Amino acid sequence: MQFSQLASLFLLLLTVPGYLLLVRETLSLVYRFSLPWFLWLAFNGLLLVTCFVVPWMLFRHVGLHGPRVLRGGHWSRVPLGWQLYVAACLGAVGVTAILRARRRRDPALVWANGRTVDVARELAPCPAGAGVRSVMARLPGNDIFRVEVNERQIVLPSLPRGLDGLSILHLTDLHLNGTPGRTFFERALDLAAPLNCDLIALTGDILDRSALAEWLPATLGRLEAPLGRYFVLGNHDALDEPEKIRDAMTCLGWTHVGGRTVTAEAQGCAIVIAGSERPWLGGPPILPNPDAGSPAALRLLLSHTPAEFKWAQSQRYDLVLAGHLHGGQINFPLFGSVTGGRHHAGVFSAGPVPTVMHVSRGLGVMFPVRLNCPAEITKLILRDGRSQV
Numbered sequence: 001m002q003f004s005q006l007a008s009l010f011l012l013l014l015t016v017p018g019y020l021l022l023v024r025e026t027l028s029l030v031y032r033f034s035l036p037w038f039l040w041l042a043f044n045g046l047l048l049v050t051c052f053v054v055p056w057m058l059f060r061h062v063g064l065h066g067p068r069v070l071r072g073g074h075w076s077r078v079p080l081g082w083q084l085y086v087a088a089c090l091g092a093v094g095v096t097a098i099l100r101a102r103r104r105r106d107p108a109l110v111w112a113n114g115r116t117v118d119v120a121r122e123l124a125p126c127p128a129g130a131g132v133r134s135v136m137a138r139l140p141g142n143d144i145f146r147v148e149v150n151e152r153q154i155v156l157p158s159l160p161r162g163l164d165g166l167s168i169l170h171l172t173d174l175h176l177n178g179t180p181g182r183t184f185f186e187r188a189l190d191l192a193a194p195l196n197c198d199l200i201a202l203t204g205d206i207l208d209r210s211a212l213a214e215w216l217p218a219t220l221g222r223l224e225a226p227l228g229r230y231f232v233l234g235n236h237d238a239l240d241e242p243e244k245i246r247d248a249m250t251c252l253g254w255t256h257v258g259g260r261t262v263t264a265e266a267q268g269c270a271i272v273i274a275g276s277e278r279p280w281l282g283g284p285p286i287l288p289n290p291d292a293g294s295p296a297a298l299r300l301l302l303s304h305t306p307a308e309f310k311w312a313q314s315q316r317y318d319l320v321l322a323g324h325l326h327g328g329q330i331n332f333p334l335f336g337s338v339t340g341g342r343h344h345a346g347v348f349s350a351g352p353v354p355t356v357m358h359v360s361r362g363l364g365v366m367f368p369v370r371l372n373c374p375a376e377i378t379k380l381i382l383r384d385g386r387s388q389v
Contacts, residue, residue, distance in 0.1 A: 014090055019055060020200075044253075058085065076260050107349065108347055112287050116374055125181075130177055134179050134368075145184060153381045154380060154383065159318065161269035162269045162297070167198045169192055172362045174213045175208050179368045182219070188363055195377075199225050200229040200230070203322055210248075216248055228255055228334050232282070233256075233280075233306035256275070257273055258276070258277040261287060271300060274299070274302070276301060287388070298318055301315045318356065321357075322343075329370050330373065331372040345360065360378055361373060376383075
C-alpha cells in the first residue's frame with residue numbers, strides 16, 4: 001500500500017472520532033433548551049443512530065475497499081458534500097487537540113486538594129440498588145461509587161476582606177432514583193459533614209423519583225451550616241413533581257432560592273444568594289436594589305445549568321455554582337468528555353470584573369455509568385484578590 005493510500009485511510013479513520021466530537025457539541029447546545037422529554041429522547045436516539053450510519057455511509061461511498069481512496073487517494077473525485085463532511089470532522093479533531101494541549105488552570109483557582117473514596121468498598125453489600133440500573137452500576141471500571149472530596153480556593157476580585165476564607169459546600173445532581181442505593185448517599189454525605197462549611201449550596205436534580213423523598217432526612221437532612229442551606233431545582237426535578245420535591249426540601253430546613261433572592265450576613269457583610277432554574281422552571285432572580293439597603297458584599301448565583309454563566313456576568317454576579325453536566329460522565333484521555341462541552345466541570349472565570357463559576361460533576365447520575373469521572377463533593381474557600389498579592 002502506497003503512502004498516499006495510507007494517508008487517505010488514516011484521514012477516513014479520523015472522521016469517526018471527529019464526527020463524535022461534532023455530535024458532542026450538538027448535544028451540548030441542545031441541552032440548554034427545555035425540550036419535552038420525548039423529544040429529547042428522540043433527538044438523542046437520532047444522533048446515536050447517525051454515529052453509526054453516517055461513518056458507515058462515508059466508508060461505503062468513498063470506499064475503504066474501492067478504487068477512489070485506496071488506489072491513489074483521489075479525493076477530487078469524491079462528491080463535495082462528503083469532502084465537506086470529512087473536513088468538518090478533521091477540523092473538530094484538530095481544534096479539540098489544540099484546545100486540550102493549551103488548556104491551563106483558570107487563574108481564579110489558586111489552590112486545590114482532594115482525595116477519592118471508593119464508597120462501595122466501604123459498604124457491604126454493594127449499594128447498587130435493584131433492577132437493570134444495578135447491573136450496569138456493577139460493570140468493571142465504573143466510577144459511579146467513587147467520590148472525590150475536594151477543597152478548592154478561588155479568588156473573587158471584589159470580595160471584601162471580611163469574607164476572606166468564607167467556605168461553601170457545593171453539592172449537585174444527586175439524581176435519587178434507586179441506583180446508587182440510599183446507603184451510598186448516606187456515606188457520601190458523611191464525607192461532606194467534617195468539611196465544616198459556612199454555607200451549603202445544592203444546584204438541582206435532587207430527585208428523579210419524588211417517591212424517594214423519604215431518603216432526604218437520612219441524607220441531605222443531616223447536613224448543617226451556620227449561614228444556611230440553599231437549593232434550586234433542576235430539569236429532572238421539573239420532569240417529576242417539582243412542588244413535592246420543593247416542599248420536601250423546605251420541610252428539612254433548606255431554603256429554596258429558585259427565581260428569587262435571599263440575604264445572609266457574615267462578618268457584617270451582606271451575602272445575596274440567588275437561584276435560577278431556567279429554562280425549565282420560573283424566571284430569573286431579581287437582585288435587590290443597592291439603594292434600598294446595604295450593598296451586597298457577595299453576589300452568589302445557584303444555577304442548575306452552566307449555560308447561565310453569560311447572563312450571570314451581565315448581572316455582575318461574583319460567583320456562580322452549577323452542575324447539570326455530570327462532568328461528561330465518560331472521559332477519554334485525548335478527546336475529553338463525551339458530553340457537556342467546555343463547561344462540563346471545573347472552575348471558570350470571565351468578564352471585565354471576572355465572574356467566577358464552579359461546575360461540579362455531582363454525586364449521582366440517571367444513566368448509571370461513569371468512566372474516568374468520579375462523583376464529586378467540593379468545599380470552596382473564597383479568597384479576596386488582595387490576599388493573593
